[in-house]
Amino acid sequence: xxxxxxxxxxxxxxxxxxxxxxxxxxxxxxxxxxxxxxxxxxxxxxxxxxxxxxxxxxxxxxxxxxxxxxxxxxxxxxxxxxxxxxxxxxxxxxxxxxxxxxxxxxxxxxxxxxxxxxxxxxxxxxxxxxxxxxxxxxxxxxxxxxxxxxxxxxxxxxxxxxxxxxxxxxxxxxxxxxxxxxx
Amino acid sequence: xxxxxxxxxxxxxxxxxxxxxxxxxxxxxxxxxxxxxxxxxxxxxxxxxxxxxxxxxxxxxxxxxxxxxxxxxxxxxxxxxxxxxxxxxxxxxxxxxxxxxxxxxxxxxxxxxxxxxxxxxxxxxxxxxxxxxxxxxxxxxxxxxxxxxxxxxxxxxxxxxxxxxxxxxxxxxxxxxxx
Numbered sequence: 558x559x560x561x562x563x564x565x566x567x568x569x570x571x572x573x574x575x576x577x578x579x580x581x582x583x584x585x586x587x588x589x590x591x592x593x594x595x596x597x598x599x600x601x602x603x604x605x606x607x608x609x610x611x612x613x614x615x616x617x618x619x620x621x622x623x624x625x626x627x628x629x630x631x632x633x634x635x636x637x638x639x640x641x642x643x644x645x646x647x648x649x650x651x652x653x654x655x656x657x658x659x660x661x662x663x664x665x666x667x668x669x670x671x672x673x674x675x676x677x678x679x680x681x682x683x684x685x686x687x688x689x690x691x692x693x694x695x696x697x698x699x700x701x702x703x704x705x706x707x708x709x710x711x712x713x714x715x716x717x718x719x720x721x722x723x724x725x726x727x728x729x730x731x732x733x734x735x736x737x738x739x740x
Numbered sequence: 741x742x743x744x745x746x747x748x749x750x751x752x753x754x755x756x757x758x759x760x761x762x763x764x765x766x767x768x769x770x771x772x773x774x775x776x777x778x779x780x781x782x783x784x785x786x787x788x789x790x791x792x793x794x795x796x797x798x799x800x801x802x803x804x805x806x807x808x809x810x811x812x813x814x815x816x817x818x819x820x821x822x823x824x825x826x827x828x829x830x831x832x833x834x835x836x837x838x839x840x841x842x843x844x845x846x847x848x849x850x851x852x853x854x855x856x857x858x859x860x861x862x863x864x865x866x867x868x869x870x871x872x873x874x875x876x877x878x879x880x881x882x883x884x885x886x887x888x889x890x891x892x893x894x895x896x897x898x899x900x901x902x903x904x905x906x907x908x909x910x911x912x913x914x915x916x917x918x919x
Contacts, residue, residue, distance in 0.1 A: 595765070596764070596765025596766065597765060597766045598765075598766055598767055598768035598914065599766050599768060599808060599809050599914040634768065634770075634912075636770050636772075636813050636908070636910040636912060637772055637813070637814065637907075637908030637909065637910050638908055639813070639814075639815065639863060639908050641811075641813055641865070641866040641912075642865075642866060642867075643809070643811075643866040643867060643870070644867050680867075681867045681870070681871065682809075682811075682867050682868070682869070682870025682871040683808075683809055683870060718916070719805060719806065719916070720764070720805040720806075720916075720918050721764035721765070721766075721805045721806070721916040721917065721918040722764050722918075723766070724765075
């Protein structure tokens with residue numbers, strides 16, 4: 558809980574810092590895609606949805622608070638000739654990413670990003686996983702109007718669980734609507 | 741400004757370095773149990789489990805970090821005339837208990853009760869089974885998985901008299917591994 562609160566404070570602090578800066582660019586946009594569970598034989602793949610709010614602080618850096626939710630698929634296996642199904646995890650996460658460059662403005666944009674967040678995974682019969690997670694990947698921004706752009710991203714989310722981790726490769730598509738251009 | 745270009749690779753390095761958690765995962769290992777009948781009319785039913793006979797376990801034994809998920813699976817038939825709650829108990833080392841009272845006094849409850857009405861047959865669900873593990877039993881199981889992988893399990897019921905059969909029994913373990 559304390560960790561979740563710390564992440565919320567971090568996101569708010571970054572947002573506040575951006576608002577104080579002269580002419581910050583601010584956007585918002587929903588996104589959706591698919592999570593692929595990597596090297597995890599007890600949970601399946603599933604859709605991921607969320608919302609992101611990029612805040613362009615300085616020309617080279619954009620901070621981007623995010624919220625994401627994902628319903629991971631069930632796993633069905635045969636043991637002793639009988640079929641069994643294990644319910645997949647539900648995952649929720651929020652945190653902040655840092656983007657090298659800006660996702661707002663005109664022109665085609667390629668950018669790397671990395672982030673940190675609070676991840677919670679739950680399912681029946683398993684202890685909840687509430688841990689810090691990291692995300693990184695690459696994105697492409699395609700202009701789709703004066704204030705709108707299409708955001709395509711491919712990346713990896715990694716939730717640290719003690720000495721091991723749970724990892725998800727993901728591909729998402731979203732839009733970014735520029736609320737404040739920063740010009 | 742040029743230094744900012746190193747933020748992403750530096751964060752990647754920071755994430756990857758501690759314990760190399762990037763090279764880790766969760767493997768499912770299933771250990772088949774013999775079909776058996778348990779009854780208060782006979783000696784208590786037990787089975788020695790030796791995980792070292794499982795190739796997945798052997799392949800990753802040195803990289804084991806913990807137990808992510810566990811389930812006792814199979815089809816159970818209550819052949820008695822009273823409702824029962826089937827339980828699985830375990831001992832860390834090889835034991836040869838013969839009565840339920842010896843099992844409950846010398847062993848650790850691992851799983852159960854799986855409630856079954858008189859005369860009923862039910863396949864244990866994976867989700868349902870995962871909820872029935874005791875924390876003490878799970879801790880002991882993790883200890884054994886990280887140890888020699890050998891232990892003894894007993895199947896009894898929480899009734900004065902009972903008679904049940906277990907068919908196609910499996911111990912399904914999801915193990916955390918990391919380099």
